Amino acid sequence: MLYTEQRTKLISVTSDLIANELLECTGGMLALRVSPDHLLTSTFGAGFRRWRLGLDDFIVCDNEGNVVEKHEHVGPASMLMILELFRMFPSCGAVLHSHAEFSLAFASLDRTMALRQPDLSVSEVPCLRADDQNIKEDYLRNPYPVKVPAAMPYRPEVVAVSQHLLPQLKAKLGHRGEELAGYGLAYTSYRHGLTVLASNIDDAFDAMARIEAQARTYIVGASITGSEALART
Amino acid sequence: MLYTDERKYLLGIIDDLVKYRLVDCTGGMVAVRCNADHLLFSAAGESFRRWHSGVDDFVVTDNAGKVIERHERGAAAGFLIALELFNQFPLCNAVLHAHSEYSLAFAALDLPVAPAAHLMQTLGEVPCLRAEDQQIKDESSVTHTRSKFPTRWTTAPKLWPSTCNCVPQIEKHFGHRKQELERHGLAFTTYQHGIYVFARNIDEAFNNLARVEASARTHIYSSAILERESRESLH
Numbered sequence: 001m002l003y004t005e006q007r008t009k010l011i012s013v014t015s016d017l018i019a020n021e022l023l024e025c026t027g028g029m030l031a032l033r034v035s036p037d038h039l040l041t042s043t044f045g046a047g048f049r050r051w052r053l054g055l056d057d058f059i060v061c062d063n064e065g066n067v068v069e070k071h072e073h074v075g076p077a078s079m080l081m082i083l084e085l086f087r088m089f090p091s092c093g094a095v096l097h098s099h100a101e102f103s104l105a106f107a108s109l110d111r112t113m114a115l116r117q118p119d120l121s122v123s124e125v126p127c128l129r130a131d132d133q134n135i136k137e138d139y140l141r142n143p144y145p146v147k148v149p150a151a152m153p154y155r156p157e158v159v160a161v162s163q164h165l166l167p168q169l170k171a172k173l174g175h176r177g178e179e180l181a182g183y184g185l186a187y188t189s190y191r192h193g194l195t196v197l198a199s200n201i202d203d204a205f206d207a208m209a210r211i212e213a214q215a216r217t218y219i220v221g222a223s224i225t226g227s228e229a230l231a232r233t
Numbered sequence: 234m235l236y237t238d239e240r241k242y243l244l245g246i247i248d249d250l251v252k253y254r255l256v257d258c259t260g261g262m263v264a265v266r267c268n269a270d271h272l273l274f275s276a277a278g279e280s281f282r283r284w285h286s287g288v289d290d291f292v293v294t295d296n297a298g299k300v301i302e303r304h305e306r307g308a309a310a311g312f313l314i315a316l317e318l319f320n321q322f323p324l325c326n327a328v329l330h331a332h333s334e335y336s337l338a339f340a341a342l343d344l345p346v347a348p349a350a351h352l353m354q355t356l357g358e359v360p361c362l363r364a365e366d367q368q369i370k371d372e373s374s375v376t377h378t379r380s381k382f383p384t385r386w387t388t389a390p391k392l393w394p395s396t397c398n399c400v401p402q403i404e405k406h407f408g409h410r411k412q413e414l415e416r417h418g419l420a421f422t423t424y425q426h427g428i429y430v431f432a433r434n435i436d437e438a439f440n441n442l443a444r445v446e447a448s449a450r451t452h453i454y455s456s457a458i459l460e461r462e463s464r465e466s467l468h
Contacts, residue, residue: 018252025253026352026443048440050249099352099447105454108349132351191350219454222461 002069003034007055010042013201014051022100022208025050027193029076029097032201033086037062041082043073044153063087065149079152080162084169085197091180094201096208099193102215107188115214117183125211126172129190130164165189186211235302236267240288243275246435247284255333255442258283260427262309262330264319265435270295272319276306296320311429317400318431322407324414327435329442332427335449340422346449353448355417356441362402363424399423420445 001007010030017023025048031041039061046057056071065075065083076082078097085095106113106127113125136157146159172187179185184198184207194211198204234240243263250256250263258281264274276290289304298316300307311330318325339346339361346359407419418432418441428445432438 024443024447025249025440026447048436050253050439099350101447101450102454104350104447105451105458108451108455109458111458133354192352193350218461219457222457225461225464 001055002038002060003040003058004055006032006034006040007058009201010040010058011053011055013205014042014053016205017096017098017208018051020209022205022212023051023098024101026099027097028099029078029082029095030201031076031082031086031095033093034060038068039063039082039086041075041079041151044076045073046076059151061149061151065151067151070151074153075149075151077152077155077158078162079149080159081165081169081195083149084162084166085195088170088174089177089180089185089197091177091199092197093199094204095195095197096201096204097193097195098208100208100212102212102219103188103194104192105219106215107193108191110190113188113211113215115186115211118210123176123179123183125186125188125194126168127188127190128165128168128172130161130168132161132192135161135164183207183210234288235271235293236273236291237288239265239267239273240291243273243291243435244286244288246439247275247279247286249439250329250331250442251284253443255439255446256280256284256331257334259332260310260330261332262311262315262328263435264312264315264328266319266326267293271301272296272316274308274312274315276303277309278306279309314399314403314423314429315431317403318429321403322411322414322431324411324433325431326433327438328429328431329435329438330427330429331442333442333446333449335446335453336422336428337426338453339449340427341425343424346422346445346452349448349451349455352444356420356444359420359422359428359445359448360406361422361424362399362406417441 027047029042031039034040040058043057043059059075060069061067061075065079082095086092110127110129112127115123115125117123139157139160146156148154148156148159173185176185180199184196184203186196186207188194196204196208198207246263260280262275267273272294274292276292279286279290292308293302294300315328318328336346343361343363345361348354410419414433418430418437420428420430420441422428430438430442432441
Protein backbone atom coordinates (compact mmCIF):
# COMPACT_ATOMS: atom_id res chain seq x y z
CA MET A 1 0.00 0.00 0.00
CA LEU A 2 1.36 3.41 -0.99
CA TYR A 3 1.67 6.32 1.44
CA THR A 4 0.55 4.60 4.65
CA GLU A 5 2.01 7.35 6.85
CA GLN A 6 0.06 10.00 4.99
CA ARG A 7 -3.11 7.89 5.18
CA THR A 8 -2.66 7.54 8.92
CA LYS A 9 -2.17 11.28 9.23
CA LEU A 10 -5.36 11.97 7.27
CA ILE A 11 -7.34 9.59 9.49
CA SER A 12 -6.10 11.51 12.51
CA VAL A 13 -6.97 14.85 10.88
CA THR A 14 -10.46 13.53 10.09
CA SER A 15 -10.98 12.60 13.75
CA ASP A 16 -9.89 16.08 14.80
CA LEU A 17 -12.14 17.73 12.21
CA ILE A 18 -15.11 15.86 13.67
CA ALA A 19 -14.06 16.48 17.27
CA ASN A 20 -13.81 20.20 16.52
CA GLU A 21 -17.16 20.29 14.71
CA LEU A 22 -15.59 21.15 11.39
CA LEU A 23 -16.75 18.09 9.50
CA GLU A 24 -20.07 16.33 9.45
CA CYS A 25 -21.44 13.32 7.70
CA THR A 26 -23.29 15.08 4.87
CA GLY A 27 -20.05 15.31 2.91
CA GLY A 28 -16.47 16.48 2.79
CA MET A 29 -13.06 15.64 1.37
CA LEU A 30 -9.38 15.58 2.32
CA ALA A 31 -6.57 15.64 -0.24
CA LEU A 32 -2.78 15.72 -0.02
CA ARG A 33 -0.01 16.16 -2.54
CA VAL A 34 2.14 13.21 -1.53
CA SER A 35 4.80 13.55 -4.23
CA PRO A 36 5.33 15.68 -7.36
CA ASP A 37 3.38 13.06 -9.29
CA HIS A 38 0.81 11.72 -6.84
CA LEU A 39 -2.21 12.93 -4.91
CA LEU A 40 -3.90 11.11 -2.04
CA THR A 41 -7.61 11.78 -1.43
CA SER A 42 -10.46 10.47 0.66
CA THR A 43 -13.07 8.53 -1.27
CA PHE A 44 -16.57 9.07 -2.57
CA GLY A 45 -19.20 8.44 0.12
CA ALA A 46 -16.85 8.74 3.09
CA GLY A 47 -19.31 11.15 4.73
CA PHE A 48 -22.20 8.76 4.11
CA ARG A 49 -20.13 6.08 5.84
CA ARG A 50 -19.85 8.51 8.75
CA TRP A 51 -16.10 8.91 8.35
CA ARG A 52 -15.25 5.47 9.71
CA LEU A 53 -11.98 5.47 7.82
CA GLY A 54 -9.42 2.72 7.44
CA LEU A 55 -6.13 2.89 5.60
CA ASP A 56 -7.75 1.62 2.42
CA ASP A 57 -10.41 4.35 2.38
CA PHE A 58 -8.20 6.56 0.22
CA ILE A 59 -7.28 6.70 -3.42
CA VAL A 60 -3.94 7.59 -5.01
CA CYS A 61 -4.10 9.30 -8.39
CA ASP A 62 -1.73 11.19 -10.64
CA ASN A 63 -2.03 14.88 -11.47
CA GLU A 64 -4.40 14.08 -14.35
CA GLY A 65 -6.79 12.09 -12.19
CA ASN A 66 -5.70 8.66 -13.38
CA VAL A 67 -5.92 5.97 -10.70
CA VAL A 68 -2.58 4.84 -9.25
CA GLU A 69 -3.94 2.86 -6.30
CA LYS A 70 -7.54 2.22 -5.40
CA HIS A 71 -9.31 -0.17 -3.04
CA GLU A 72 -13.08 -0.42 -2.65
CA HIS A 73 -14.17 3.14 -3.40
CA VAL A 74 -13.38 5.69 -6.09
CA GLY A 75 -12.29 9.24 -5.38
CA PRO A 76 -14.53 12.20 -4.56
CA ALA A 77 -17.02 13.73 -6.99
CA SER A 78 -15.17 17.05 -6.73
CA MET A 79 -12.02 15.49 -8.24
CA LEU A 80 -11.87 17.92 -11.16
CA MET A 81 -11.77 20.91 -8.80
CA ILE A 82 -9.13 19.23 -6.64
CA LEU A 83 -6.91 18.49 -9.62
CA GLU A 84 -7.24 22.07 -10.78
CA LEU A 85 -6.35 23.48 -7.37
CA PHE A 86 -3.15 21.43 -7.18
CA ARG A 87 -2.35 22.33 -10.79
CA MET A 88 -3.08 26.05 -10.39
CA PHE A 89 -1.12 26.39 -7.15
CA PRO A 90 2.20 24.49 -7.22
CA SER A 91 2.82 25.31 -3.54
CA CYS A 92 -0.55 23.87 -2.49
CA GLY A 93 0.10 20.73 -0.47
CA ALA A 94 -3.35 20.04 0.96
CA VAL A 95 -7.03 20.68 0.24
CA LEU A 96 -9.91 20.32 2.68
CA HIS A 97 -13.59 20.49 1.79
CA SER A 98 -16.38 20.49 4.34
CA HIS A 99 -20.02 21.46 4.84
CA ALA A 100 -18.92 23.18 8.03
CA GLU A 101 -21.97 24.69 9.61
CA PHE A 102 -21.30 28.42 9.93
CA SER A 103 -19.53 29.06 6.64
CA LEU A 104 -22.29 27.07 4.93
CA ALA A 105 -24.76 29.75 6.04
CA PHE A 106 -22.67 32.38 4.24
CA ALA A 107 -22.39 30.09 1.22
CA SER A 108 -26.16 29.62 1.17
CA LEU A 109 -26.51 33.41 0.81
CA ASP A 110 -23.77 33.75 -1.81
CA ARG A 111 -21.80 36.01 0.55
CA THR A 112 -18.10 36.74 0.39
CA MET A 113 -16.56 36.47 3.85
CA ALA A 114 -13.99 39.00 5.05
CA LEU A 115 -11.46 37.01 7.03
CA ARG A 116 -9.25 38.73 9.58
CA GLN A 117 -5.96 36.86 9.74
CA PRO A 118 -3.73 36.44 12.82
CA ASP A 119 -1.51 39.31 11.58
CA LEU A 120 -4.68 41.47 11.39
CA SER A 121 -4.62 41.60 7.61
CA VAL A 122 -7.95 40.88 5.95
CA SER A 123 -8.41 38.46 3.11
CA GLU A 124 -11.55 37.44 1.30
CA VAL A 125 -13.21 34.07 1.12
CA PRO A 126 -15.20 34.43 -2.10
CA CYS A 127 -18.29 32.42 -2.94
CA LEU A 128 -18.22 30.67 -6.31
CA ARG A 129 -21.64 30.36 -7.80
CA ALA A 130 -23.05 27.70 -10.05
CA ASP A 131 -26.67 26.69 -10.32
CA ASP A 132 -25.93 23.02 -9.66
CA GLN A 133 -29.40 21.66 -10.15
CA ASN A 134 -30.05 23.40 -13.46
CA ILE A 135 -26.59 22.64 -14.83
CA LYS A 136 -26.98 18.96 -13.98
CA GLU A 137 -30.49 18.78 -15.41
CA ASP A 138 -29.43 20.63 -18.56
CA TYR A 139 -26.48 18.30 -18.98
CA LEU A 140 -28.58 15.18 -18.53
CA ARG A 141 -31.15 16.49 -21.05
CA ASN A 142 -28.51 17.53 -23.59
CA PRO A 143 -25.24 15.76 -22.84
CA TYR A 144 -22.03 17.06 -24.37
CA PRO A 145 -18.53 15.59 -24.26
CA VAL A 146 -16.75 16.09 -20.93
CA LYS A 147 -13.68 14.33 -19.63
CA VAL A 148 -14.41 12.54 -16.38
CA PRO A 149 -11.20 11.77 -14.46
CA ALA A 150 -10.89 8.02 -13.88
CA ALA A 151 -10.33 8.55 -10.16
CA MET A 152 -13.85 9.91 -9.58
CA PRO A 153 -17.30 8.34 -10.00
CA TYR A 154 -18.56 8.50 -13.59
CA ARG A 155 -20.68 11.61 -13.00
CA PRO A 156 -20.32 13.79 -16.11
CA GLU A 157 -23.05 16.10 -14.82
CA VAL A 158 -20.87 16.90 -11.79
CA VAL A 159 -17.95 17.62 -14.11
CA ALA A 160 -20.27 20.01 -15.97
CA VAL A 161 -20.87 21.89 -12.71
CA SER A 162 -17.12 21.98 -12.00
CA GLN A 163 -16.54 23.45 -15.45
CA HIS A 164 -18.79 26.36 -14.49
CA LEU A 165 -16.83 26.91 -11.30
CA LEU A 166 -13.31 26.68 -12.68
CA PRO A 167 -13.27 30.06 -14.49
CA GLN A 168 -14.51 31.72 -11.28
CA LEU A 169 -11.84 29.93 -9.30
CA LYS A 170 -9.16 31.28 -11.62
CA ALA A 171 -10.61 34.80 -11.62
CA LYS A 172 -11.05 35.06 -7.87
CA LEU A 173 -8.10 33.11 -6.51
CA GLY A 174 -5.67 32.66 -9.41
CA HIS A 175 -3.73 35.84 -8.55
CA ARG A 176 -3.50 35.04 -4.83
CA GLY A 177 -1.13 32.07 -4.93
CA GLU A 178 1.45 33.77 -2.71
CA GLU A 179 -1.05 33.64 0.19
CA LEU A 180 -0.44 29.92 0.37
CA ALA A 181 2.88 30.67 2.01
CA GLY A 182 0.94 32.46 4.74
CA TYR A 183 -2.47 31.48 6.03
CA GLY A 184 -3.76 29.59 3.02
CA LEU A 185 -6.62 30.28 0.65
CA ALA A 186 -10.31 29.46 0.81
CA TYR A 187 -13.55 29.77 -1.07
CA THR A 188 -17.11 28.64 -0.62
CA SER A 189 -19.37 27.16 -3.26
CA TYR A 190 -22.90 28.50 -3.37
CA ARG A 191 -25.28 26.39 -1.23
CA HIS A 192 -22.59 23.77 -0.90
CA GLY A 193 -19.66 24.28 1.46
CA LEU A 194 -16.17 25.48 2.22
CA THR A 195 -12.90 24.53 0.51
CA VAL A 196 -9.54 25.43 2.03
CA LEU A 197 -6.10 24.99 0.49
CA ALA A 198 -2.74 25.41 2.17
CA SER A 199 0.84 24.32 1.98
CA ASN A 200 0.16 21.37 4.31
CA ILE A 201 -2.77 19.66 5.98
CA ASP A 202 -2.20 21.20 9.42
CA ASP A 203 -2.28 24.70 7.96
CA ALA A 204 -5.41 23.80 6.00
CA PHE A 205 -7.05 22.57 9.22
CA ASP A 206 -6.04 25.74 11.02
CA ALA A 207 -7.40 27.94 8.23
CA MET A 208 -10.70 26.07 8.24
CA ALA A 209 -11.00 26.41 12.02
CA ARG A 210 -10.36 30.15 11.86
CA ILE A 211 -12.85 30.70 9.03
CA GLU A 212 -15.51 28.76 10.90
CA ALA A 213 -14.78 30.63 14.13
CA GLN A 214 -15.19 33.98 12.41
CA ALA A 215 -18.36 32.89 10.65
CA ARG A 216 -19.70 31.63 13.98
CA THR A 217 -18.76 34.85 15.74
CA TYR A 218 -20.65 36.90 13.17
CA ILE A 219 -23.74 34.72 13.38
CA VAL A 220 -23.82 34.38 17.16
CA GLY A 221 -23.02 38.07 17.41
CA ALA A 222 -26.13 38.76 15.33
CA SER A 223 -28.24 37.16 18.05
CA ILE A 224 -26.63 39.38 20.69
CA THR A 225 -26.89 42.65 18.82
CA GLY A 226 -30.46 41.85 17.85
CA SER A 227 -31.60 41.03 21.34
CA GLU A 228 -34.09 43.37 22.94
CA ALA A 229 -32.46 42.91 26.34
CA LEU A 230 -29.19 44.27 25.03
CA ALA A 231 -30.90 47.10 23.21
CA ARG A 232 -32.37 48.30 26.53
CA THR A 233 -28.98 48.52 28.27
CA MET B 234 -31.98 -13.47 21.54
CA LEU B 235 -33.30 -12.62 18.07
CA TYR B 236 -31.40 -10.39 15.62
CA THR B 237 -28.22 -9.76 17.57
CA ASP B 238 -26.37 -8.54 14.47
CA GLU B 239 -29.07 -5.96 13.79
CA ARG B 240 -29.07 -4.90 17.43
CA LYS B 241 -25.30 -4.38 17.37
CA TYR B 242 -25.53 -2.40 14.18
CA LEU B 243 -28.17 -0.14 15.71
CA LEU B 244 -25.95 0.38 18.75
CA GLY B 245 -23.28 1.68 16.35
CA ILE B 246 -25.85 3.95 14.75
CA ILE B 247 -26.86 5.30 18.16
CA ASP B 248 -23.22 6.04 18.98
CA ASP B 249 -22.87 7.97 15.72
CA LEU B 250 -26.14 9.84 16.25
CA VAL B 251 -24.79 11.04 19.60
CA LYS B 252 -21.35 11.77 18.15
CA TYR B 253 -22.78 13.93 15.38
CA ARG B 254 -25.25 15.59 17.77
CA LEU B 255 -28.29 14.37 15.88
CA VAL B 256 -29.95 12.86 18.92
CA ASP B 257 -30.17 14.23 22.42
CA CYS B 258 -31.28 12.88 25.78
CA THR B 259 -34.86 14.12 25.57
CA GLY B 260 -36.05 11.38 23.24
CA GLY B 261 -35.61 9.46 20.03
CA MET B 262 -35.91 6.04 18.46
CA VAL B 263 -34.19 3.78 15.95
CA ALA B 264 -36.03 1.01 14.12
CA VAL B 265 -35.35 -1.43 11.29
CA ARG B 266 -37.22 -4.08 9.37
CA CYS B 267 -35.36 -7.35 10.06
CA ASN B 268 -37.32 -9.45 7.57
CA ALA B 269 -40.79 -9.72 6.06
CA ASP B 270 -42.36 -10.50 9.41
CA HIS B 271 -40.34 -8.80 12.12
CA LEU B 272 -39.42 -5.26 13.13
CA LEU B 273 -36.79 -4.19 15.66
CA PHE B 274 -37.28 -1.01 17.75
CA SER B 275 -35.19 0.67 20.40
CA ALA B 276 -36.88 0.48 23.78
CA ALA B 277 -38.68 3.23 25.66
CA GLY B 278 -36.50 5.35 27.90
CA GLU B 279 -33.19 4.91 26.09
CA SER B 280 -32.76 8.69 25.89
CA PHE B 281 -33.51 9.04 29.61
CA ARG B 282 -30.69 6.55 30.14
CA ARG B 283 -28.57 8.87 27.99
CA TRP B 284 -28.34 6.31 25.19
CA HIS B 285 -26.18 3.89 27.15
CA SER B 286 -27.93 1.13 25.25
CA GLY B 287 -27.15 -2.57 25.21
CA VAL B 288 -28.25 -5.42 22.98
CA ASP B 289 -31.28 -6.17 25.15
CA ASP B 290 -32.59 -2.61 24.95
CA PHE B 291 -34.69 -3.41 21.89
CA VAL B 292 -38.11 -4.81 21.17
CA VAL B 293 -39.01 -7.20 18.34
CA THR B 294 -42.56 -7.03 17.03
CA ASP B 295 -44.48 -8.35 14.09
CA ASN B 296 -45.97 -6.00 11.50
CA ALA B 297 -49.11 -5.55 13.58
CA GLY B 298 -47.09 -4.38 16.58
CA LYS B 299 -47.48 -7.61 18.54
CA VAL B 300 -44.46 -8.22 20.76
CA ILE B 301 -42.27 -11.14 19.68
CA GLU B 302 -39.37 -10.49 22.04
CA ARG B 303 -38.77 -7.87 24.67
CA HIS B 304 -36.65 -7.59 27.75
CA GLU B 305 -37.08 -4.93 30.40
CA ARG B 306 -39.05 -2.29 28.53
CA GLY B 307 -41.49 -1.84 25.65
CA ALA B 308 -40.97 0.19 22.51
CA ALA B 309 -40.32 3.93 22.42
CA ALA B 310 -42.89 6.69 21.96
CA GLY B 311 -42.33 6.88 18.22
CA PHE B 312 -43.28 3.24 17.85
CA LEU B 313 -46.77 3.80 16.46
CA ILE B 314 -45.63 6.19 13.73
CA ALA B 315 -42.73 3.92 12.82
CA LEU B 316 -45.09 0.95 12.63
CA GLU B 317 -47.32 2.93 10.31
CA LEU B 318 -44.36 3.87 8.11
CA PHE B 319 -43.23 0.25 7.84
CA ASN B 320 -46.74 -0.81 6.89
CA GLN B 321 -47.54 2.02 4.49
CA PHE B 322 -44.20 1.98 2.70
CA PRO B 323 -42.96 -1.45 1.62
CA LEU B 324 -39.64 0.09 0.55
CA CYS B 325 -39.07 1.53 4.01
CA ASN B 326 -36.68 -0.62 6.01
CA ALA B 327 -35.50 1.89 8.60
CA VAL B 328 -36.96 4.71 10.68
CA LEU B 329 -35.16 7.27 12.81
CA HIS B 330 -36.86 9.64 15.21
CA ALA B 331 -34.99 12.40 17.05
CA HIS B 332 -35.47 15.73 18.76
CA SER B 333 -32.60 17.16 16.73
CA GLU B 334 -32.08 20.75 17.74
CA TYR B 335 -32.51 22.75 14.53
CA SER B 336 -35.35 20.85 12.88
CA LEU B 337 -37.13 20.94 16.24
CA ALA B 338 -37.13 24.74 16.05
CA PHE B 339 -39.06 24.48 12.79
CA ALA B 340 -41.38 21.86 14.27
CA ALA B 341 -42.05 24.14 17.24
CA LEU B 342 -43.25 26.83 14.83
CA ASP B 343 -45.23 24.42 12.62
CA LEU B 344 -42.95 25.28 9.70
CA PRO B 345 -41.64 22.98 6.96
CA VAL B 346 -37.89 22.71 6.43
CA ALA B 347 -37.09 23.79 2.89
CA PRO B 348 -33.80 22.83 1.23
CA ALA B 349 -31.23 25.45 2.22
CA ALA B 350 -28.33 23.86 0.42
CA HIS B 351 -27.65 21.39 -2.35
CA LEU B 352 -27.19 18.64 0.18
CA MET B 353 -30.94 18.72 0.90
CA GLN B 354 -32.19 19.11 -2.66
CA THR B 355 -33.02 15.47 -3.27
CA LEU B 356 -35.21 15.13 -0.21
CA GLY B 357 -37.32 18.17 -1.04
CA GLU B 358 -39.31 20.05 1.57
CA VAL B 359 -39.79 18.39 4.95
CA PRO B 360 -43.38 19.06 6.07
CA CYS B 361 -44.55 19.53 9.65
CA LEU B 362 -47.44 17.27 10.56
CA ARG B 363 -49.81 18.84 13.03
CA ALA B 364 -52.75 17.27 14.73
CA GLU B 365 -55.67 19.49 13.70
CA ASP B 366 -57.74 18.95 16.79
CA GLN B 367 -56.06 20.42 19.84
CA GLN B 368 -58.46 18.54 22.09
CA ILE B 369 -57.00 15.21 21.08
CA LYS B 370 -55.32 14.74 24.41
CA ASP B 371 -58.72 14.63 26.10
CA GLU B 372 -59.34 11.52 28.10
CA SER B 373 -62.04 10.47 25.65
CA SER B 374 -59.54 10.40 22.82
CA VAL B 375 -57.07 8.51 24.94
CA THR B 376 -59.65 5.89 25.76
CA HIS B 377 -60.65 5.59 22.12
CA THR B 378 -57.07 5.19 20.99
CA ARG B 379 -56.09 2.82 23.76
CA SER B 380 -58.62 0.32 22.54
CA LYS B 381 -56.89 0.20 19.15
CA PHE B 382 -53.38 0.06 20.39
CA PRO B 383 -51.03 -2.91 20.04
CA THR B 384 -50.79 -4.93 23.21
CA ARG B 385 -48.01 -4.63 25.77
CA TRP B 386 -46.90 -1.24 24.55
CA THR B 387 -45.69 0.66 27.57
CA THR B 388 -45.07 4.25 26.57
CA ALA B 389 -47.05 7.06 28.19
CA PRO B 390 -50.68 6.77 27.01
CA LYS B 391 -51.04 10.57 26.71
CA LEU B 392 -48.82 10.46 23.66
CA TRP B 393 -51.00 8.00 21.80
CA PRO B 394 -53.77 10.28 20.46
CA SER B 395 -51.47 12.97 19.10
CA THR B 396 -49.41 10.25 17.49
CA CYS B 397 -52.48 8.63 15.97
CA ASN B 398 -53.66 11.96 14.60
CA CYS B 399 -50.49 12.30 12.56
CA VAL B 400 -50.99 8.98 10.84
CA PRO B 401 -53.55 10.13 8.22
CA GLN B 402 -51.28 13.03 7.38
CA ILE B 403 -48.46 10.67 6.53
CA GLU B 404 -50.59 9.23 3.74
CA LYS B 405 -51.61 12.74 2.62
CA HIS B 406 -48.05 14.04 2.41
CA PHE B 407 -46.17 10.96 1.30
CA GLY B 408 -48.65 8.52 -0.20
CA HIS B 409 -47.82 9.72 -3.71
CA ARG B 410 -44.06 9.74 -3.04
CA LYS B 411 -43.57 6.08 -2.16
CA GLN B 412 -41.36 5.32 -5.13
CA GLU B 413 -38.90 8.06 -4.11
CA LEU B 414 -37.70 5.64 -1.46
CA GLU B 415 -35.92 3.78 -4.24
CA ARG B 416 -33.55 6.75 -4.51
CA HIS B 417 -33.52 8.52 -1.15
CA GLY B 418 -35.28 8.75 2.18
CA LEU B 419 -38.23 10.91 3.19
CA ALA B 420 -38.72 13.01 6.30
CA PHE B 421 -41.26 14.99 8.28
CA THR B 422 -41.49 16.69 11.62
CA THR B 423 -44.38 16.50 14.05
CA TYR B 424 -45.57 19.72 15.64
CA GLN B 425 -43.62 20.68 18.75
CA HIS B 426 -42.05 17.27 18.89
CA GLY B 427 -39.27 16.23 16.53
CA ILE B 428 -38.26 14.69 13.25
CA TYR B 429 -38.89 11.30 11.61
CA VAL B 430 -36.80 10.02 8.72
CA PHE B 431 -37.52 6.80 6.87
CA ALA B 432 -35.44 5.15 4.18
CA ARG B 433 -34.32 1.93 2.50
CA ASN B 434 -31.75 1.26 5.18
CA ILE B 435 -30.56 2.74 8.43
CA ASP B 436 -27.40 4.28 6.92
CA GLU B 437 -29.45 6.24 4.43
CA ALA B 438 -31.89 7.29 7.15
CA PHE B 439 -28.94 8.55 9.21
CA ASN B 440 -27.50 10.46 6.27
CA ASN B 441 -30.85 12.00 5.39
CA LEU B 442 -31.42 13.05 9.00
CA ALA B 443 -28.03 14.78 8.94
CA ARG B 444 -29.01 16.56 5.73
CA VAL B 445 -32.32 17.84 7.07
CA GLU B 446 -30.66 19.01 10.25
CA ALA B 447 -27.91 20.79 8.30
CA SER B 448 -30.54 22.47 6.16
CA ALA B 449 -32.59 23.61 9.14
CA ARG B 450 -29.45 24.95 10.82
CA THR B 451 -28.38 26.76 7.66
CA HIS B 452 -31.78 28.48 7.42
CA ILE B 453 -31.51 29.66 11.01
CA TYR B 454 -27.96 30.94 10.64
CA SER B 455 -28.70 32.56 7.28
CA SER B 456 -31.62 34.35 8.84
CA ALA B 457 -29.30 35.71 11.54
CA ILE B 458 -26.88 36.97 8.90
CA LEU B 459 -29.66 38.70 6.95
CA GLU B 460 -31.07 40.30 10.09
CA ARG B 461 -27.66 41.59 11.08
CA GLU B 462 -27.02 42.95 7.61
CA SER B 463 -30.39 44.65 7.68
CA ARG B 464 -29.74 46.25 11.08
CA GLU B 465 -26.27 47.38 10.10
CA SER B 466 -27.51 48.92 6.85
CA LEU B 467 -29.81 51.16 8.91
CA HIS B 468 -26.88 52.67 10.83
